[in-house]
Amino acid sequence: MDLLERFARGDLDAFETLFRQFEGDVYRWALRLVRDPATAEDVTIEAFWRIYCARARFDARRPFGAWARRIACNVAIDHLKRDRRREAMVSILRRRPPVSASAAGHDVEGLVRSAIRELPPRLHAVATLAIVEEVPHAEIATALGISESAVKARRFRAVRLLRRKLEKLGVMP
Amino acid sequence: MTDEQDRAVEELIRAARSATGLGGPERDLWPRVRNCLDRPRGVRPSAIDWALVAIGLGWCLWSPETFAAVLYHF
Numbered sequence: 001m002d003l004l005e006r007f008a009r010g011d012l013d014a015f016e017t018l019f020r021q022f023e024g025d026v027y028r029w030a031l032r033l034v035r036d037p038a039t040a041e042d043v044t045i046e047a048f049w050r051i052y053c054a055r056a057r058f059d060a061r062r063p064f065g066a067w068a069r070r071i072a073c074n075v076a077i078d079h080l081k082r083d084r085r086r087e088a089m090v091s092i093l094r095r096r097p098p099v100s101a102s103a104a105g106h107d108v109e110g111l112v113r114s115a116i117r118e119l120p121p122r123l124h125a126v127a128t129l130a131i132v133e134e135v136p137h138a139e140i141a142t143a144l145g146i147s148e149s150a151v152k153a154r155r156f157r158a159v160r161l162l163r164r165k166l167e168k169l170g171v172m173p
Numbered sequence: 174m175t176d177e178q179d180r181a182v183e184e185l186i187r188a189a190r191s192a193t194g195l196g197g198p199e200r201d202l203w204p205r206v207r208n209c210l211d212r213p214r215g216v217r218p219s220a221i222d223w224a225l226v227a228i229g230l231g232w233c234l235w236s237p238e239t240f241a242a243v244l245y246h247f
Binding site for chain 2: 023031032035044048131
């Protein structure tokens with residue numbers, strides 16, 4: 001029986017073979033989005049756990065790598081959402097504005113990084129993949145399960161939002 | 174806003190964050206994946222479940238007699 005069919009039936013040896021084959025790719029996509037090696041490892045583990053749980057829905061005629069990549073991106077975006085909520089909660093509890101709201105005492109790069117973290121996670125993901133990592137739009141579209149025109153639109157919206165934030169901070173003229 | 178200004182923002186983003194490179198994880202992650210598979214995970218309540226609980230609690234606080242009615246039906 002084919003490796004993918006064995007995996008879809010719940011064969012753990014087949015799953016381990018697929019894990020060994022694709023963990024590097026899944027990890028790199030996670031790292032591109034979450035930017036921290038330890039968190040990227042957690043995302044990789046969570047992604048493979050979800051992959052195994054969703055094995056019955058996997059179509060063995062389709063490429064496993066693209067499917068795994070999409071799940072990993074969803075897990076990473078979930079992580080970005082949690083991170084953003086946590087940061088918002090901390091700033092409310094400490095009764096002080098988010099880091100990017102005050103330019104004083106921060107270097108420009110730090111302010112830009114904070115402003116990126118405050119973007120809505122779906123825009124954050126596209127901006128990081130397209131601008132920082134220079135991943136082609138078609139590849140991002142496949143990984144996120146959206147169209148190429150949606151990738152372009154999100155990139156455009158992310159840049160405009162960041163521009164407004166940076167103008168408020170006095171970073172942009 | 175012009176394309177040039179957008180490009181300037183993109184340059185700032187690139188300067189603030191560098192690409193992550195092509196490395197893989199530093200340790201073997203398979204044992205941790207196996208642990209996750211072996212450990213039974215409880216059902217996670219969704220946001221809708223929490224919203225329903227909040228509505229129920231709010232309702233009981235707003236009209237305490239509802240709470241007695243709910244208890245009666247249980």
